Amino acid sequence: MNIEKIINPLNLIYYEYDKKTKTLFYDTNYSNRFIELEFFKITYHLSKQRIKFKVLKDKSIEFTKQKFSLRDKFEKLLKYIDNKKQNIYLLNDAKVKFAKNIPLFEIKYIKQNINFSDYDALVFSSKNGVLATENIGKEWRKVPSYAISEQTAKLIKDFGGHLKYAGKQRHGDEFAYELLDELKGKRVLYLRAKEVVSNMLGILKDNGINCDDAVVYENHFKAQAEKKALPKNSKIIFSSPSTVRYFFKLYTWDESYKAISIGNTTAKYFPEGIKPIIAEKTSLQACVNKALELE
Numbered sequence: 001m002n003i004e005k006i007i008n009p010l011n012l013i014y015y016e017y018d019k020k021t022k023t024l025f026y027d028t029n030y031s032n033r034f035i036e037l038e039f040f041k042i043t044y045h046l047s048k049q050r051i052k053f054k055v056l057k058d059k060s061i062e063f064t065k066q067k068f069s070l071r072d073k074f075e076k077l078l079k080y081i082d083n084k085k086q087n088i089y090l091l092n093d094a095k096v097k098f099a100k101n102i103p104l105f106e107i108k109y110i111k112q113n114i115n116f117s118d119y120d121a122l123v124f125s126s127k128n129g130v131l132a133t134e135n136i137g138k139e140w141r142k143v144p145s146y147a148i149s150e151q152t153a154k155l156i157k158d159f160g161g162h163l164k165y166a167g168k169q170r171h172g173d174e175f176a177y178e179l180l181d182e183l184k185g186k187r188v189l190y191l192r193a194k195e196v197v198s199n200m201l202g203i204l205k206d207n208g209i210n211c212d213d214a215v216v217y218e219n220h221f222k223a224q225a226e227k228k229a230l231p232k233n234s235k236i237i238f239s240s241p242s243t244v245r246y247f248f249k250l251y252t253w254d255e256s257y258k259a260i261s262i263g264n265t266t267a268k269y270f271p272e273g274i275k276p277i278i279a280e281k282t283s284l285q286a287c288v289n290k291a292l293e294l295e
Helices: 003-010 033-048 070-085 127-136 150-158 172-183 200-206 241-250 284-293
Strands: 015-018 023-026 088-090 105-109 121-124 144-147 162-166 187-193 210-221 235-238 258-261
Touching (some): 003 033, 015 033, 015 284, 127 150, 127 187, 127 210, 144 150, 144 172, 150 162, 187 200, 200 210, 210 241, 235 241, 235 284, 258 284
Parallel strands (some): 088 235, 121 187, 187 210, 235 258
Antiparallel strands (some): 105 210
């Protein structure tokens, strides 16, 4: 049974499917009515399709046999203990189960004077873009927003913004091509970082989209970042090209380490000789799940 094929038409934002555990889990960083609505949408759809599932205590949805033996529970407990022992590192301060943090950067917002009523659409290629725009004011919430991924889309909805579209490809250039039909004839504003690695703005303009851009944040290396001792066989998650750059300012790569990249663009920025494993989705949770799979 192909669960992904069954749930893909639902265009889920808050729930994410883990193929290894055959579980739909939601982002615990959010707790609002939208999660509940998505939960009911999923369970209704599965029931209508006559798909067997089990709702766990935390409202995760598991596609496994309905009866659990003591052996099953014991094996789950052993797996949990093993996961807790893993040396998995995020290079930011985001809290994700089974991962430790080494914050290497900080985000600084850039205040801009923007008349949002001049635009029919706002384009966001990161959660930081949403946070920085909210720092400017609340008028942006009225304008239809186009988000590069589910992660960015969740934050737009959390602030009460008008989410119009969440990208399927989750990568900058591919996202730009996804938007061409969506943005045709609209006045568009792309709210971005000072440094960007994709050619999203160029692609939109080259294809006749009337698109302005505004730099609303910048990424800074934490000069005072604490250099933690990384044990052998550590699994290190890189969530952007800048995290690759900042990591190698502080650390020397050990051949026992494993690198997990959040996407294809970030993977291109690794030093020669280091080949990262790419997560299946562009979320930190997906990266941690990928790290847990590795021996």
